[in-house]
Amino acid sequence: MEISPGIHRIKCTFGDNRMVYIHLLIGDQSCLLVDTGCGHNPDQEILPYMTEAGLNPADLTYILISHSDLDHQGGDAPMKQIAPQALLMCHDLDRPWVEDTEALIAGRYSQFEKDHGIGYGQEGKEGIRQMCQSHLLDMTLSGGEKIRLGTDWTVEVVHTPGHTWGHLALYDPRSKTMISGEAAMWTSILDDDWRPALPPTYCYVDTYLSTQERLLAMDIETLSPSHWPVQRGPAVAEFVAESKNYCLLVEAKLLDLARSDGPFTLRQAIDTLGPQLGSWPAETNQDFSYGMLGNLDSLTKRGLLNISQDAGPNITWSLP
Template identity: 35%
Template sequence: MRAIETDTIAPGIYRVETVIDEKLHGYHVLEGADGPIIVDPGVVDAPTTVYRPFLEAQGWSLEDVSLAVITHADADHHGGNRELREHAPGVTFAAHDADAPLMESVDRIMRERYGMFEADHDIGYDAATREWLDGMLGPDERIDLRLRGGERLALADRDLRVLHTPGHTRGHLALYDPEYDVVLGGDAIFGRGVFTVDGDSIQPPPYYRYPEYRDTIELLRTLSPEILSLTHYEVFEGDDVTAFVDESLAFASELDALALDLVDDRGTITLQEAIDAVVDRRGSYGLDVDLAYPLSGHLDAHVDRGTLERTTAADVVAWRRA
């Protein structure tokens, strides 16, 4: 059993926190119309080590879980799907259609998400990191219900809106409670990075789809919720919500401009060269290889705008002025 802390964010919305590998994980439980709803089953053993103690303290059991809404395809968000199904055979797993295939196959997520830069850029995680990611994933498990965003989720006394919030992944989802002005955002936005509970940098903001990420930031700015609960941060309230949204946009805007500057400095640049240049200018983010995600997104967005074009250098993909 992991050490957990719980908080009531709004009536019928609970946050269940734990620390995994020095990183905060704030998961959510909702009082659904037909029993408890889990938002993200978490890592491989989270259903029993994180959720079950909380559910039993509320007078529920793990077997009572009727629905699990999964915000996106990442090991620490859906790795516990199989364990949850084993204890709650009647549970329905719901996720965005774009991310569901990755959730259903360990081989596919390791290849297409965690290995997405290997073929074109010769960039990948080392063996220890891949083993760490694989260790958070349970066996393959099907997704029962595929969402697109725009659906409504019935709680015991009201509905939540399902939002499509891409950027970190193609099919990232968030939940919005308009009555109590709450957004449960998963990994929708990242400020200037992800940190340990002691404040040390773990990784840069790992979005890779831009301008979709910018659009998600603008959606949250438009909603301007009173409470924003993301998985790897303390709960934001009031002005702190606005500040974090602004911080997320500032980082993305700066990196978009920096990506173009790096091309102008070098003439032609590979993704690894871009990563190294950002670290030289800004310092290390911890897992610097994850700069591949936002940098590739910005460089390819410049290709779409016509300012850059793709080419090759040293047998890998590179970018230069169009």
């Protein structure tokens, strides 16, 4: 559907009742696709939408990947097959994981295995491998770039780190629309029925909170995020403020846990606090590792928690 003049929001489905909204901007000079979904989504949803909209894939100029994650970059290789001339781009900081699925699996999806004993197992990784068909990039960005799509239409790339180091959003000053990806992650990631599917997977808390401040300071009339409904008018600031406040709530809960229970591991924190902080299915609670480790790193850096020096999966945090 067209959410603002020239900006189309396309639902791409994957897995068990999950979806990611990708965006297609159609200008009279050039066209830009934001994200490619998972491996099957270009054929299943993106190409049919383009055909319906009367857009020849040969007229696609740019493909901008918001960040390194299987449901945003997984369709890169099939999309490049459909539109080989389109320039594939992402932020330079996300380049290593966007270009290489194995690097993404090792760096992002296996990051809690050694120190915290939390991971997806071989079967989970095989599933990721099949869904994520990465491709080499044509160029990388750093935020601030302006891309002309029409005579009177230029959109702006905005660096919005937190969920990843190089997360990018795209702002259209003409309609005051922000295609926000996962720059703000609300209080949970939602499924196709708008029910919580998993905890918000912000990772780098200090930059994530700065990103919320930046979004709150911008003139945004319409916010179109990847896994949440479109927000308009006053709902935009509410959505962003709730994203920020939730991250701070998790921080407060972690400090409470250290006070009441003494030293705890990452596994104990997600098992104890996860069910108190949301109503996603129990099996996705382990994805709180991303957010909680982000909070724990931030609390440790600021001297509010101490981290034990033990090696291996029994690293603990406690009050100083």
